[in-house]
Every structure is written in C-alpha cells, then in structure tokens.
Amino acid sequence: MSKVKFYYDPESLSYRKIERKKRKTFAYISLFLLAAFLFSFIIIFIGNLYFESPKEKALKRELENAKLQFELLNKKMDEAEAVLANVADRDNNIYRIYFEANPIPEEQRRAGFGGINRYKNLEGFDNSELIIETNKRLDILQKQIVVQSKSLDEITVLAEEKEKLLAAIPAIQPVSNEDLTRMASGYGMRSDPFTKVRKMHWGMDFTAPRGTPVYATGDGIVKRADAGSSGYGKHIRIDHGFGYMSLYAHLYKYNVKRNQKVKRGDLIGFVGSTGRSQAPHLHYEIWKDGTRINPINFYYGSLTAEEFSKLLEHASLENQSLD
Template sequence: MSKVKYYYDSESLSYRKIERKKRTTFKYAAVFILASALFGFLSVFIASQYIESPKEKALKRELQNMQLQYELLNKKMDQAEAVLANIADRDNNIYRVYFEANPIPEEQRKVGFGGINRYKDLEGFDNSKLIIESNKRIDVLQKQIVIQSKSLDEIAKLAEEKEKLLAAIPAIQPVSNEDLTRMASGYGMRSDPFTKVRKMHWGMDFTAPRGTPIYATGDGVVKRADAGATGYGKHIRIDHGYGYVSLYAHLYKYNVRRNQKVKRGDLIGFVGSTGRSQAPHLHYEIFKDGARINPINFYYGSLTAEEFNKLLEHASLENQSLD
C-alpha cells in the first residue's frame, strides 16, 4: 500500500492530503511500461548475441564437423592426385617407352568438362562455391582414373604381345653343344663343296652325327615338313609370326607334321644328309619378312658369352660349306 503524503496549507494553517491526478498516474505507468519493454528488448538482444541456445550450439557443432570433414576430404583428394600423377609419370616414361607406345599427352589426362553447366543444381546455397569446387575436383579425378585405367589395359595387352614376340623370335641354337661336332660354316660367301665356286651361303651349318636331335628355336607353327624344295632334302620350316621363319635342312627324319604348333626347345627332327649335302649336318636359316638374315644374331637364349664368341669366330671363317 502506497504511503499517503500531505502538504502544509499556509492559508488554512493546516495539513492537506496530496491528491495524485489520474493524468500523472497514467504518465508514470506509461513510462514504466516503456522502460520495462526497452529493458526486455535489450536483455533478449544481448542474450542472442552472447548467449547460445542449445539449438545454436548443436548447429555450430555440426558446422565445425562439416568443416573438418571438408578438410579431410581435401587432404584425401590431394593424396589421390599425387598418387595418380606418379602412376601417370611411370606410365608415360617407363611402361609406354618399354613397349614402344606413344605417351598420353598431359592435356588429355587433365582435360576438364565443357558444354552444359553440370553443377547448376548445386547453385543458390550458402556454400555453393565450396560444394561446386569439391565436385569439380572429384569429377576430374574420376576422369583421370578412367584414362589411366584404359592406358594400363593397353599396356597389359602390349605386355602380352611382347611376351609372345619374345617367345616367338628364334633365340636358341638348334643343335645342343653336347651333340655338336663343330660349326662347319657360317653365313656369307663360301666355297661350294660340289663346284668349288664361291657363292653366297645363306645359313649356318652345324656338323653332328646322323640322328642328332634338332630343336625348334622359337614358338611357332610348322608350315612345311617335306623334301619338296630343291637342295634342302628333308627339311622343316617354322613360321614364328611377326615376320620370322626358321628353316632346318638335310634332316634324317621328322618329329613334327605340317600345321603342328611347337614351342621353343621342342624336338622337331634329327640330323641327316638328305638333299644336296656332303656329310651329316644341319643347315639352319632364318627369314625376316621374306629375306634371309644372318642366324648368328639369334642364339642369345642358349649360349654363354664365351660360347657365343667362339661360335662367332668359327662362323666368320671363309671355309667350305657342306651344302
């Protein structure tokens, strides 16, 4: 209950009660309400600026977690790009060089995406730029992986083909050194044993006893096993593919038939002296794209360096051939 206030009236020489006017009371009430409202507004404003609500705290934690995840994603993409760059470098400068394939141009590996806007649906958000850039990096990385994957598929095919080529090229001596009497004559101008005239000797003669095993010098298919070629007597021709053909002449007998597939080192026949031959021996020739070439360069698979040098020395002697 509010206190009653009085004032002294000098005219009546008595105390009179102070009566508050309604207008004044309303004025005070209005001021109080306005002050209360202002105080409340300021309190809410200050609280909103400096005091977080549970929902705001949860959203803030979620945002911080998303930022952390984005940083981790960036680091992973950096690592993936570094690994892919290393693979691309080895692909161009090692694998493709070894298999004689053209390197993939850098602009082809890192080409972007042209044409329509692929990221239109990601526009208009608070972090659209961040989201679009991340998606672009991922898309480019995926495209580079596809290009690299196709390149490695090509390298695998080239490796398989290279393996077949290495297996097909004649690479061993057709008669083993244990069975060899001597290397009678090499490739080049030699004296004919029948006419004594110098003429071109297109192969190498390996002297060995009749019945000595003869081996295929590379993988291939037997194209001939007959005596139908002049001077060669019983002979075998093996097509190795890639333009290579090997010929084995003056055989005693065959161990293969026409169209039979053979592997390097397979027994294909036996030394004899059929056809235009002076004594039991194997006459061995190699063709490349239809032209006869020196067989001396095709023994790397069976001879040591010392044995090869000795063979080279004998092959270079201009003696008399045996056919």
C-alpha cells in the first residue's frame, strides 16, 4: 500500500493531503518509460558496437574462412599457371618445332573473355573484387588448359605420322656389310663401263656375289617387281609414302611380288647381273617427290660412324660405274 503524503497549508493552518493528478502521473510514467527505452537503446547500440552475438561471430568466422580459401585457391592457381607456362614453352619450342607445326601465339593462349560482363552477379559484396579476380583467373586457366590439351592432341597425331615417316624413310644399307665385297661406285658423274663416256650415275653400286640377300631399306609397298624398265634388268621399286621411293636393280631373282607390304629389313631379292650390268652388283636408288637423290644420306640406321666414313670416302671417288 502506497504511503499517503501531506503538506502544511499556512492559510488554514492545517495539514492537507497531497492529491496527485492523473495527468501528471501519466506524464511521469511516460517520461520514465521513454528514459528506460532510450537507456536500453543506448546499451544495445553500444553492445552491438563492442560486443558480437554468437550468430555474428559464426558469420565472421565463415567469412574469414572463405577469404582464406580464396587466398589458397589463388596460390594453387599460381602454381598451376607456372606448370602450364612450362608445358606451353616446351610445346612451342620443342614438340611443335620437332614435328614441324606452327607454334601457338601467346595472345591465343592467354586470351581473356570479351563481350558481356560475365561476373555481374558477383558484384556488390564486401569481397567482390577478390571473388571476381579469382573467377577470372580460373576461367582463363581453364581456357589455357583446353588450348594446351588440343595442342597435345595435335602433337599426338603428328607423332604418329612422324613415327610412320621415320619407319618409311629408307634408312639402312640394302646389302649387309658381311656380304659386301666393296662399294663400287657412288652417286654423281662417273665413267660408263660400256661407252667410257662420263655421265650421271643416279645411284650407288654395291658389289656382292650373285645370290647375296637384298633388304628393304624402309617400310612400304612393292610397286614393281619386274624387268620391264630399260637397263635395270630385274628390279624392285618400293613406295615408302611421304614422297619416298627406293629402287633395287640388276637382281638375280625376287622374294616379293607387286602390291606386297614390306618392313624395313625384309628380304626382298638377291643380287644378280641382269640388264645393263658389267658384273654382279646391286644398283640402288632413292627418289623423293619424283627426283633421284643421293642415297649416301640415308644409312643412319645400319652403319657406325667409322663405317659411314669409309662408305662416304668410296662413294666420292669418280671411278667407273658397273652399269
């Protein structure tokens, strides 16, 4: 029960009861509530400034973790870009040069993405710049990987073709050194054994006994195995592809037939002296794109450096040919 308060009235010389007006009471109460509300607001505001709620702490930790993950992702992209740059350098300066392919321009490898703003949905956030730059780097890196992947696919095809080319090019001596009596005559101007007139000798003459094995010098298909060409007698022509053809003349007999596939080192015939020949020997020619070229440059697959040096010395002598 609230206390009753009195005041002294000097006019009536008596104590009168203090009567509190309702309006005044309502004003006091309103003022008290307003002060309490303002005090609470100030406390909450200051608390929000200096104190974090559990939810805010959790969100802040998630944000810091996200930033850390983006930083780690950028470091990994630094490493990936370095590795990819090394692969691209070897691709342009080793692989593509070896396989005679044009290098991929740097601007094509590092081209960005023009046109519309593909990162607009990432704008407007506290860390938008970090997020956008990371996504740009990732997109460019992915594009570079695609470009490099396609280049390596192309190199794979070229390597397969190169392997076929290396197997097809005439690369061994058609008569083994064990069976060879001597290298009688080389490519170039030589004295004709019948007319004694100097004329062009388009191949190399390997002296060997009749019946000595003759081997295919590269992979290919036998296009001719007959005696229908003037001067060559029984001879074989092998089409190696890539513009190369080899010819083996003055044979004693054949070990292959027309349209037969042969591999380098296969026995195709035997040394003889058919056609325009002075003695048993093999006349050997190489053609490239329809033009006869010096066979001396095509023995890297069967001779040592010393053997090749001796062969080169004998081939350079301007002596008399055997056909």
